[in-house]
Amino acid sequence: MIRRIIKIDEDKCIGCGLCADACHEGAIGMVDGKAKLLREDYCDGLGDCLPACPTGAITFEEREAPAYDEAAVLAAKEAKKEPLPCGCPGSMAKAISHPSGGCPGTAVKNVKRIEHIPDSAPAMSMQSRLSQWPVQIKLVPVNAPYFDGANLLVAADCTAYAYGNFHNEFIKNKITLIGCPKLDMVDYAEKLTAIIANNNIKSVTVVRMEVPCCGGIEKAVKTALQQSGKFIPWQVVTISTDGRIVE
Numbered sequence: 001m002i003r004r005i006i007k008i009d010e011d012k013c014i015g016c017g018l019c020a021d022a023c024h025e026g027a028i029g030m031v032d033g034k035a036k037l038l039r040e041d042y043c044d045g046l047g048d049c050l051p052a053c054p055t056g057a058i059t060f061e062e063r064e065a066p067a068y069d070e071a072a073v074l075a076a077k078e079a080k081k082e083p084l085p086c087g088c089p090g091s092m093a094k095a096i097s098h099p100s101g102g103c104p105g106t107a108v109k110n111v112k113r114i115e116h117i118p119d120s121a122p123a124m125s126m127q128s129r130l131s132q133w134p135v136q137i138k139l140v141p142v143n144a145p146y147f148d149g150a151n152l153l154v155a156a157d158c159t160a161y162a163y164g165n166f167h168n169e170f171i172k173n174k175i176t177l178i179g180c181p182k183l184d185m186v187d188y189a190e191k192l193t194a195i196i197a198n199n200n201i202k203s204v205t206v207v208r209m210e211v212p213c214c215g216g217i218e219k220a221v222k223t224a225l226q227q228s229g230k231f232i233p234w235q236v237v238t239i240s241t242d243g244r245i246v247e
Contacts, residue, residue, distance in 0.1 A: 004045040005065045010034050012057035016213040017182040021189075021220065022052035025073045029185060041069040042076070052219070054212060129172040137179040137188050140195075147199035150175040154192065154221050155207040156214045162243045163207075170207055170237070181216025188217065192224035196232065204234040210246055214238075 008019075008028075015033040027042035028035055028049060035057070037043060045068065050058050132146045137154070153174040160166040160178075177195075179188055195201070206221050208214040218236055225232060240246045 001065070001067055002062060003065055003067070004060050004062055005040060005043050006037060006045070006047065006049060007059050007061040008035050008037055009057045009059070012055045014055055014057075014212055015182070016054060016215065018052040018054065018213070018216050018219065019049040019058055020185065021181055021187055021216045022049045024048065024187060026076055030182065041066040042073050044068045044070075044073075054215070126167060129167040130176060131171075131173075132175055135176050135178050137177045137191055138184060138186060140177055140191075142191070142194045143198055146175055147195065147201065149200050149202055152195075152201050152204045153177065153207065154179075154204060154217060156180060156209050156217050158209050158214075159207045159239045162209065162241060163239045163245070164243060166207075170205065174205065179217060181220065182213040188220035189223040189227070192220055193227040196224055196228040196230060201230075201232055204232055206234065206236045208236065208238055210238050210240050 006027075013034045015030065015035070017030050017035070019035050020028045020030055023043075025042045025044055027037060027039050027044075029038040030036070031038075043065075045060070047058075047060060050060075132144070134140050151174045153170055153176045155170065155176065155178050157178045157180050159170075163169075177192075181188065196204070204221060204225065206218050208218050221234065225234060238246050
């Protein structure tokens with residue numbers, strides 16, 4: 001049948017992955033660093049991906065293409081739903097308590113304690129500020145006790161490697177969620193919306209890299225805040241590839 005469908009200009013594509021994130025049907029994917037229309041029958045022709053593309057690489061065209069298969073799209077979404085942890089220790093949600101030199105009787109009880117660098121270590125050593133596990137957006141549960149009254153940090157995973165004092169300046173006193181919008185073929189906005197809507201989140205800080213593909217994580221948070229219906233203070237901090245705060 002002749003119908004409207006998207007067309008991707010690979011010469012203009014910079015591989016940011018924002019179109020794949022915006023395509024809720026899963027028609028677009030990243031192949032060898034370029035956006036590809038993987039399933040023509042998954043493309044509904046509505047063009048949610050067009051405004052997400054920063055270079056104008058996506059347009060509409062009228063051509064022969066299979067009909068949009070909504071049933072197949074829904075089945076694919078169902079198949080991609082995150083499985084339960086199934087007892088995997090790496091997926092079990094837990095709070096993390098760090099040594100502070102205070103009275104042992106004030107430590108949080110019934111929580112597995114993870115010991116990091118002791119306070120008596122040399123000054124050049126740095127103590128972890130991470131306060132919960134897991135940290136991957138894809139793995140973190142929507143409802144967890146540590147979300148109550150939390151200041152949320154949503155960070156592109158490269159930022160902690162680029163910025164030397166990341167733990168003290170960003171992770172400290174926050175609940176940390178990380179991801180890579182270019183490599184993770186999921187829509188972060190849906191998960192983040194559920195977390196914000198179902199928990200008492202006090203604030204959200206987004207830390208991203210200056211590279212274009214990192215715009216996906218900022219966009220996901222903005223969408224989640226809008227969809228949650230809540231008015232929560234949020235800010236965006238951008239890190240350069242040489243480790244400086246540029247915004």
